[in-house]
Every structure is written in structure tokens, then in C-alpha cells.
Amino acid sequence: MLSIFDQGPPPPCPDPFNLAAHVLGAASTHADKTALSVLGQSGSQDWTYSELENAVRATGTGLLDAGLQPGDIVLMRLGNTVDFPITYLGAIAAGLVPVPTSSQLTATEAGKIIAELSPATVLRDPEVESAEHPHEIDLSALRAMRLCAPCDWAMGDPDRLAYVVYTSGTSGKPRAVRHAHRAIWARQMMVDGWYGLTSEDRLCHAGAFNWTYTLGTGLMDPWTIGATALIPEPGTTPAALPTLLRAHNATIFAAAPGVYRKILADGANLDLPALRHGLCAGEKLSTHLHETWKSATGTGLYEAYGLSECSTFISSSPHHPARGEALGQPQKGRRIAIVDKEGPVPQGKEGVIAVHRDDPGLMLGYLNAPEESAARLQGDWFLTGDLGAMAVDGQISYLGRNDDMMNAGGYRVSPLEVEAALTGHPGVTQVGVTDIEIKTDTRIIVAFYTGPAPLDEETLESYVGSKLARYKQPRAYVHLPALPASANGKLLRRALPAYFEARTK
Structure with a gap:
């Protein structure tokens, strides 16, 4: 048997369609229900479905009144x-x-995005760094x-462009990923396939409002089915999260694995009687972390795998837990395969994880990069670049990863983006970057x-500080007489960790 998962397609997306209208469809029947609670130590700031819908549609009117036209690209430089x-x-x-x-x-990174997108406007919080643009709308105006x-919903073809997100690519240049309105329709496959979510749930996401993981899993998906979203206020520490979860009766908790690690490391009180289970994504969930959380709370953790080009499509769930070290299985309605250069491989054999090109959640392509978009397709399959194997x-x-x-x-x-930022330093002749596990479940x-000589780390940190977002910046620097290279002079990144290990012994 070949490594193909196909249990039939999802229901077709309605036409005409609008992503935002779909997300807030519950407002017509749950007007007075709490859609969002921003959680603080002394209480919460609550938004009903009616209040949320009114704010969204009024903002739509305001943006049009500001001279923007349907189809215009607007860059968001807003805070949490x-x-x-x-x-x-x-x-x-x-x-x-x-x-x-x-x-x-x-500001440098934002400037590159502005140059590529040529947005009609930049929606700007003055506290957030950004390059100059001739037309900005500030936070107070928003x-x-x-x-x-309220504006009318702009209905139309579900395949038309709805939004763009940026992801770092193997080329080292962040890529603009174009998504259609139908992308939100595809996310309903996560409700049972990952979340185990119902309209009665109170889902708390530990991430910031302006993280796409929070935007999808923490906000839009709960709203789509009429559940309540809980978001901790800015500045909330991992140690404070258990108290908020308990006080606000969170039934599902979502976070990156690193947040779970910090909560457990802080030794906080994990008496969470309302919690049914936790969700995680962003990096591989280790068995150690899962078992530690389960022992501390009595609840399971369910992970999902996806990418900016197609959100999440493989997951474990309360109804279908992962077996052993597996990620889980493709969500019902997805068509997923493990492929090599010849196509789907036999079950149990290693290959590249691939998504069928007709998946409703798959991107429209990379902005202004048709050749790069086409290169990710192999026949009917979109190649993720990650390696996997499918059991029977x-x-x-x-x-x-099938790359670095x-x-x-x-x-x-x-690594190419980080290397490019460091290469311009006058004391650096060659650079290679990788991530290294420094302790169980922790990578830097x-x-x-x-x-010519080792450089002061603070000098290097200052140099990259204006070029790269904090999460992209190295946490350690190692001076070497030469970098490991192949016979033809190509950098061997996978050999770099051994040099770090040798330094720490």
C-alpha cells in the first residue's frame, strides 16, 4: 500500500464567501455571549459577539472612508x-x-516588506517599529x-485573495504567502481533528494577539463555532498562567511547547479542574514534556503539524490520540501523502510530507514568485520540505527537515537570513548558523x-539587533579557525553542533 491518506474531500466552500463573515457568523445567534475575554490579574475585559462584530464591521467602513479600495494591500504593524x-x-x-x-x-525588516508589497497604507501602532510609508493610519485613528x-460584508469568490502572511524560506528571504478566503473554511477540519472543540468551550491561548498561531487557533476558530476565546493580557508570565486558567474556567489551553516547559519549570500550582486538555504546535512535542504535563495536570496534550502555506493538517486529538512518537494522523477531509521524486512511497518508508494541491487550505502561491511557487509542487502534491513516514x-x-x-x-x-545579517560585520569573514539543543526540549x-580574532558577543548582539527580530538573533557565538565544509567548499551546517559541544566540554 502507498502512503496516501484520503477519506474523501471536505464539503465545498460556499460561494459567494467572505472570511470575516464566516468567522463572525455566530454573532447572529450568540449576540450577548462572551466572544473574547482579555485576562488580567484583577479581572477581564470582555467582548460579546455583538460588540466584536460591530467593531469589526465599523473598522471596515473606516478603512474604506480613509480612501482604501477593495483589493488594496494593507500592512499591519500593530502590537499585542x-x-x-x-x-x-x-x-x-x-x-x-x-x-x-x-x-x-x-524597521529594516519592515522596510524590506514595504518595498516588496508596495502596500496602499501601513496600519501603525507608534510603539511598533516600522519603516516610513507615505500613507499611515495610526492606532488612535483605527x-x-x-x-x-457597519460595512457590508464584501462577498465574492472564495478563491480570491484574502490575506498575506510572511514566512522565512530556505532562500533566506522571508516569503509572502498568499491565502484565499477559503482558507478559513478549511480550518473546520481542525475542530474535531485536533481541538476537540465545542461551542461550550473556553479556549485560552497563551500567545500574543499579533501571532498568527493565536489569531487562528486562539481567536478565529473558537469564534467560528461560537465558543469563548480567552487571551492573557500583555506581559503575563508563564508562571501566572495556571492561576488565570483556573480563575477563568479554561477548558482548553493552547500554547507553543516552550510555554508548557516554562510553566512546569516554575513549579506552579497546576490544579486545573475545568481543563479538558491542552493543544500545542510550532515545534515537535517531546514525549518527556507530554508525560510531565500529563502527570502534573491529569490532562493530555495534542499537537498539530502544519506550515504557513497550509496551516495545520496533521494532528492528534482527544478522539484520535497519537500513537508512540507519531504526530498523529491527517485530519478527515485532507489528502496527504509521503512522497519521493517518483511519487507516493510505500507505507513505512521515509519521504517528504506532501499536501494535495486541491486542499482548500493550501496557499494561492508566493507573492511575485511564480517560479518558486511552482517549484514546491510535484504533480498533484505540494511539498512541505519536512520528512515523515506513514504507518498502515x-x-x-x-x-x-529536508533542509536546514x-x-x-x-x-x-x-539560517541563510541570519548568516546574511552577520556577514556584513567587518570582523567576520565567514559565518554558519544552526539551532542546537542545549538541554532537553530547549534549542537555541x-x-x-x-x-582575524574572536569578537565581543555584546558587539555582535548589537550589530544584529537592528537587522533581525529578537527571535531570529543568535543566543551564542562561536569563533572558529575554519568552518566545516564539503570537498567542493560548501558549508556543512549539520557538522556545526559538534563544535559547540566541544567548546562546552
């Missing part, structure tokens, strides 16, 4: 506040194309828009470099 999802959905409601970006990006009359029951084991991509706290980072980015 409720303004982020309201503005994001407001733009989509009005037919605009928002581009959410991490507030951690530097908030004032909520007094406008459909469960898939993750076997690592790194994982930094749940963010994928290209390390830069190895050659040059």
Missing part, C-alpha cells in the same frame, strides 16, 4: 492588543487584503473607526564564524 484581530477582520470584511506581521520585526456605521493506520511520524530550517520558540527561521540559535 485586541486592536490587532479587530483590524485584521475589519480589513477582510471590507474586501481589503491585510498583511499581519510580528511586532518584533525591526480605534476611532469603531464609531462608524495513517499515523505519521515526523523525521526532521531552524526552530526558534515555535518560529521557523532560515548559535552562530559560528571565522575572522
Whole structure:
């Protein structure tokens, strides 16, 4: 048998369709129900479904009144506040194309995005770094828009462009991923295939409002089925999360594995009587972390695998737990395969994890990069670049990257991007970057470099500080007389960890 999972396609996406209208469809029947609670130590700031829908649609009107036209690209440089999802959905409601970006990006990184996108405007929190743009709408103006009359939903072809997200690629240059309105329709396959979510749940996500993991799993998916989303206020530490989960009766908790590790390391009180289970994504969940959490709380952790180009499509769930070290199985409605250059491989054999090109959650392609988009396709299959193997029951084991991509706290980072940022330093002649496990379940980015003499780490940190977002910056620097290379002079990144280990012995 070949490594193909196919239990039939999902129901077709309605036409006409609008992503934001679909997300807030529950407002018509749950107007007074709490859609969102921003959790603080002294209480919560609550938004009903009616209030949330009004804010979103009014923002849509305000953006159009500001001179924007349906189809315009708008870059979001906003912070970790409720303004982020309201503005994001407001733009989509009005037919605009928002581009959410991490507030951690530097002005240099934002400038590169502006140059590539040529956005009609930049939606800007003054506290967030950004390059100059001739047309900016600041945070105070965005908030004032909520007094406008509600806009009509901009309905249309579900295959049309809805939003753009950025991901670091193997080329070292962040890539703009174009997604259709139908992407939200595809996410319903996660409700049973990963979340085990119902309309009665209170799902708490530990991430920031302006992280796409939070935006999807923590906000839009609960809203789509009429559940309540809980988001800790900015500045909440992992140690404070158990108290908030308990006080606000969270039934499901979602976070990156690193957050779970910090909660357990802090030795906090994990008496969580309302919690049914936890969700994690962003990096591989280790058996050690899962068992530790299960022992501390009596609840399971369920992980999901995906990528910016197709969100999550392989997962474990309360109804279908992962077996052994496996990730889980493809969600019902997905068509997933393990392939090599000839196509799907026999069950049990290693290959590249691939998604069928007709998956409703798959991207439209990379912006202004048709050749790169086409290169990710092999016949009917979109190649993820990750290696895996499929068992006879459909469960898939993750076997690592097929390239050198790194994982930094749940963010994928290209070593080429970090290397390029360091190469310009006058004391660096050659550089190689990789991520290294420094203790169980903890990885850091390390830069190895050659040059006339070792450089002061604070100098290097300052140099990359203006070029790279914090999560992309190395946490350690190692000076070497020469970098490991192949016979033809190509850098051997996979040989770098041995040099770090030798230094620490």
C-alpha cells in the first residue's frame, strides 16, 4: 500500500464567501455571549459577539472612508492588543487584503516588506517599529473607526485573495504567502481533528494577539463555532498562567511547547479542574514534556503539524490520540501523502510530507514568485520540505527537515537570513548558523564564524539587533579557525553542533 491518506474531500466552500463573515457568523445567534475575554490579574475585559462584530464591521467602513479600495494591500504593524484581530477582520470584511506581521520585526525588516508589497497604507501602532510609508493610519485613528456605521460584508469568490502572511524560506528571504478566503473554511477540519472543540468551550491561548498561531487557533476558530476565546493580557508570565486558567474556567489551553516547559519549570500550582486538555504546535512535542504535563495536570496534550502555506493538517486529538512518537494522523477531509521524486512511497518508508494541491487550505502561491511557487509542487502534491513516514493506520511520524530550517520558540527561521545579517560585520569573514539543543526540549540559535580574532558577543548582539527580530538573533557565538565544509567548499551546517559541544566540554 502507498502512503496516501484520503477519506474523501471536505464539503465545498460556499460561494459567494467572505472570511470575516464566516468567522463572525455566530454573532447572529450568540449576540450577548462572551466572544473574547482579555485576562488580567484583577479581572477581564470582555467582548460579546455583538460588540466584536460591530467593531469589526465599523473598522471596515473606516478603512474604506480613509480612501482604501477593495483589493488594496494593507500592512499591519500593530502590537499585542485586541486592536490587532479587530483590524485584521475589519480589513477582510471590507474586501481589503491585510498583511499581519510580528511586532518584533525591526524597521529594516519592515522596510524590506514595504518595498516588496508596495502596500496602499501601513496600519501603525507608534510603539511598533516600522519603516516610513507615505500613507499611515495610526492606532488612535483605527480605534476611532469603531464609531462608524457597519460595512457590508464584501462577498465574492472564495478563491480570491484574502490575506498575506510572511514566512522565512530556505532562500533566506522571508516569503509572502498568499491565502484565499477559503482558507478559513478549511480550518473546520481542525475542530474535531485536533481541538476537540465545542461551542461550550473556553479556549485560552497563551500567545500574543499579533501571532498568527493565536489569531487562528486562539481567536478565529473558537469564534467560528461560537465558543469563548480567552487571551492573557500583555506581559503575563508563564508562571501566572495556571492561576488565570483556573480563575477563568479554561477548558482548553493552547500554547507553543516552550510555554508548557516554562510553566512546569516554575513549579506552579497546576490544579486545573475545568481543563479538558491542552493543544500545542510550532515545534515537535517531546514525549518527556507530554508525560510531565500529563502527570502534573491529569490532562493530555495534542499537537498539530502544519506550515504557513497550509496551516495545520496533521494532528492528534482527544478522539484520535497519537500513537508512540507519531504526530498523529491527517485530519478527515485532507489528502496527504509521503512522497519521493517518483511519487507516493510505500507505507513505512521515509519521504517528504506532501499536501494535495486541491486542499482548500493550501496557499494561492508566493507573492511575485511564480517560479518558486511552482517549484514546491510535484504533480498533484505540494511539498512541505519536512520528512515523515506513514504507518498502515495513517499515523505519521515526523523525521526532521529536508533542509536546514531552524526552530526558534515555535518560529521557523532560515539560517541563510541570519548568516546574511552577520556577514556584513567587518570582523567576520565567514559565518554558519544552526539551532542546537542545549538541554532537553530547549534549542537555541548559535552562530559560528571565522575572522582575524574572536569578537565581543555584546558587539555582535548589537550589530544584529537592528537587522533581525529578537527571535531570529543568535543566543551564542562561536569563533572558529575554519568552518566545516564539503570537498567542493560548501558549508556543512549539520557538522556545526559538534563544535559547540566541544567548546562546552
